[in-house]
Amino acid sequence: MVKKHRFKRLGGWLLIAVIFYLLQVCGVALQFGEGSLMDVLRGWSMYDGAQGWLLLASQALSLLLIIIHVFVAIEIIRRDPYFLRTRQMALALAALDALLRLTGGLAYGFTGFALPMLVLQGGLFLFSVIFVMLYFTSSVRVRTYMGSDEYLRLGFLTKKVKGPKPAVADAP
Numbered sequence: 001m002v003k004k005h006r007f008k009r010l011g012g013w014l015l016i017a018v019i020f021y022l023l024q025v026c027g028v029a030l031q032f033g034e035g036s037l038m039d040v041l042r043g044w045s046m047y048d049g050a051q052g053w054l055l056l057a058s059q060a061l062s063l064l065l066i067i068i069h070v071f072v073a074i075e076i077i078r079r080d081p082y083f084l085r086t087r088q089m090a091l092a093l094a095a096l097d098a099l100l101r102l103t104g105g106l107a108y109g110f111t112g113f114a115l116p117m118l119v120l121q122g123g124l125f126l127f128s129v130i131f132v133m134l135y136f137t138s139s140v141r142v143r144t145y146m147g148s149d150e151y152l153r154l155g156f157l158t159k160k161v162k163g164p165k166p167a168v169a170d171a172p
Contacts (some may be wrong), residue, residue: 005168007144010077014141023075027066037063054104061097065090079146084136084155091129098122133157140164 010018037059044052068090075083102118136142136151137158143149147170148164 005144007141007167010145012141013135013139014076014145016074017135018073021069021076024066024069028063046148048108051104054107058097058100058104061093061100065093065097068093080146081146081151081154083149084158087132087136088156088158091132094125098125106126138162138164140167144168 002004005051037056040052040055040059042046047055072083072090074080075086098118098121101121105115105118136155142151144166145165152158152161152163
């Protein structure tokens, strides 16, 4: 009996990423609290013009991002090569969400620590984009686990990136 290489199993940072994506489901509960999608809908009459629409779109995007992250985790577990494309789509939606929040804040006035926190959120977003792209493009574990570098060619931002050499030969 041939023993599988440890990189052929889900583990290491890849396992942590899958757990993180699955834990995003906990964010659904936040969609029913203060400042959430349900709160925006309950207080719709108090919002002025586009403010309600900006808040509603931002909260709806947040809920959509939670759903997309769960799909990314499932795709990684199933070894679906489209997982990186889905993750990059989630990053684009997160950027749109941050832009909607910034637009709403600038148009309707920031209060207290809102602007510094939004700048911090933007910095963390930029860090996550860099970290995710570096990890998934250079990780030998991901390359070995997926069985080929097709996931890189299917991604929007990684079409021409050369994948790392796998720890074991690809299965035919």
